[in-house]
Amino acid sequence: MVAADPPEMRTPLVVELRGPLAPAQVSRLCARVQALLLADRGRGLVCELRGPPDLGVVDALARLQVMARRLDVRLRVRSTSDGFRALLGLTGLEHAVPERLEPGGQVEAGEQRGVQEVVDVRDPSV
Numbered sequence: 001m002v003a004a005d006p007p008e009m010r011t012p013l014v015v016e017l018r019g020p021l022a023p024a025q026v027s028r029l030c031a032r033v034q035a036l037l038l039a040d041r042g043r044g045l046v047c048e049l050r051g052p053p054d055l056g057v058v059d060a061l062a063r064l065q066v067m068a069r070r071l072d073v074r075l076r077v078r079s080t081s082d083g084f085r086a087l088l089g090l091t092g093l094e095h096a097v098p099e100r101l102e103p104g105g106q107v108e109a110g111e112q113r114g115v116q117e118v119v120d121v122r123d124p125s126v
Contacts, residue, residue: 010042010043010044011043012043012044012045012046012076013033013036013037013040013043013044013045013046014046014048015029015033015045015046015047015048015064016048016050017047017048017049017050017057017060017061018050018051018054018057019051019052019053019054019055019056019057020054020056021054021056021057021059021060022056023056023059025056026056026059026060026063029060030060030063030064030067033045033064033067034067034071037067037068037071037073038071043073044073044074044075044076045064045068045073045074045075045076046075046076046077046078047061047064047075047076047077047078048078048079049061049077049078049079049081049084050081051081052081052083053081053083053084053086053087055087055091057084058084058087058088058091058093061077061093062093
């Protein structure tokens with residue numbers, strides 16, 4: 001019998017969030033991510049925020065954080081823009097996401113450089 005990898009060693013699901021995002025796109029994205037996380041319990045979730053800050057991206061990030069808490073999934077956020085934290089503060093959602101935004105592109109201990117799956121909102125399957 002082969003033991004499963006501990007959750008902190010498994011390749012996380014990576015979601016790239018780029019604006020502008022319409023409400024319908026956010027809903028489809030969240031449904032797709034939830035289905036993927038339910039199909040593979042124990043995976044982490046990484047949200048990579050790309051491009052300039054956008055309220056649609058903030059909406060998606062807040063919804064994904066709520067979903068992650070409900071599913072007991074660890075959510076990490078990576079950003080290539082310093083403006084997201086400020087936008088979260090302006091919207092009153094600074095506490096809806098993890099306390100710190102990780103710089104984009106860095107690999108943490110236990111993570112692999114490649115990812116198993118990336119969910120992009122512009123993907124026609126979403």
